[in-house]
Amino acid sequence: MRYALSSLCLATLLCTGAQALAQQPIKIATDATFPPFEYIDAQGQLAGYDVELAQAVCEAAELDCELIAAAWDGMIPGLMSRKYDALISQLTVTEERRRSMAFTEVYSRPVFRFVGRDGSEYDFVEGDLAGATIAVQTGTPMDAFVSRHFPRSTIKRYDSSSAAYLELVSGRADLVMSYEAQITYGFLSDRGREGFTLMGPRYTGQDAPEFGEGVAIAVNKRNDALREKLDQGLAKLRETGAIEALDAKYLGGE
């Protein structure tokens, strides 16, 4: 009897140990300074397009996920050092990034635009924009694009996209480059932004390689199993129309 009891205890111990391992949630990081895609809402909770998408993908793939608000500068290195298992933060897939991490299938194809003060005019022909001050978030496709195509402008780089907008509002920057949807629904939609407007051409991945193939979830290169599961989740959402529903909710059904 005693033997049976102790072996039962041992079995439960082992079981709970294995369960704890299995229940280690998937850590998904996001840079919550990019409304409406990822931001911290008034209740202090993570919210936005990518946040809802991540939750839906995890549910569809039957994964236990935990979303973490991370700083932009530590996010990609954190994925590579396995602090995070995946990143969902409107990350564009580029040749260069593919060398450091793996991506799921693309789930959206963003358009990139400039935003500036109403009434100001700029010549967006390649090599020009001389004298203009452009604010961008460091290490983004927009940073790579303006660095390469507008070397005669002054480029100011910030750790977060919100800081770039602050500089536009204060007048220290003439233009901000970002995702068109992000400018429209994350900046222009706010109060007191009547004096600003979208400017210049609508750029996509076809116009410049810096803009990448589209937006996807990033996974550690050695974690193929997780990438496949997330892809299955994304495929299910595509079938059920959940991604279109998200587009309609956040991006006016574009």
Next chain:
Amino acid sequence: MNWDIILDSAGLYLSGLRLTLGLTLASLLFSFLLAVPLALAKWSGGAVTRAIISGYTLLFRGTPLLIQLFLIYFGLAQFELLRESWLWPWLSSPLVCVLLAFVLNSAAYSTEIFAAGLAHLPRGEIEAARAFGMSAWVRTRRIYLPAMLTRSLPLYGNEAVMLMHATSLASTVTLMEITGVARNLTLNYYIQFEPYVTAGLLYLILTLSLVGLLHWAERRWAGYLVQR
């Protein structure tokens, strides 16, 4: 390991080093020029003067430098009135904002350090100077200033090193000093270890040079204070 990226970026680090050095020296110079008269005024002035100076040092020593920098750089930019004033061409420059924050912060600490140095001046020295018939100006120049500076040299040296380390905050407002260069590399190449280790080594070299200089100054001018 990706040390080749660091080697390729040697030029960036060099310009970062120059900016860090420039920020440190400029902030030290201006804060020194501000702190010396403030310390003398706090020590010799009336109750109102003392209260005003104490209020200033309390404000700048009681809040984090990063908050002060953000208030000056981002906070002030919020006011339309200021953005349309003659001050804006100055305040719109990150360099001016950074220097303003560093100088005001460091001057607050230096003022207290210098004032403490004066407080430890033996009464006998002051009485002797008076007995010689020295005017207030001569007393300040020949007795108070040398006594204040030599006595506070060790503490002031700490403040100088702290200020040099604090210049790393300038990268938060787009200035590419050593830390800014390292951050930029982490964001573009997704490596964290090599850029920050390199930045740390550069700061270490700067710190050791500064400490060596301060030790030399201490031996040269404050040697008489050593108990034999």
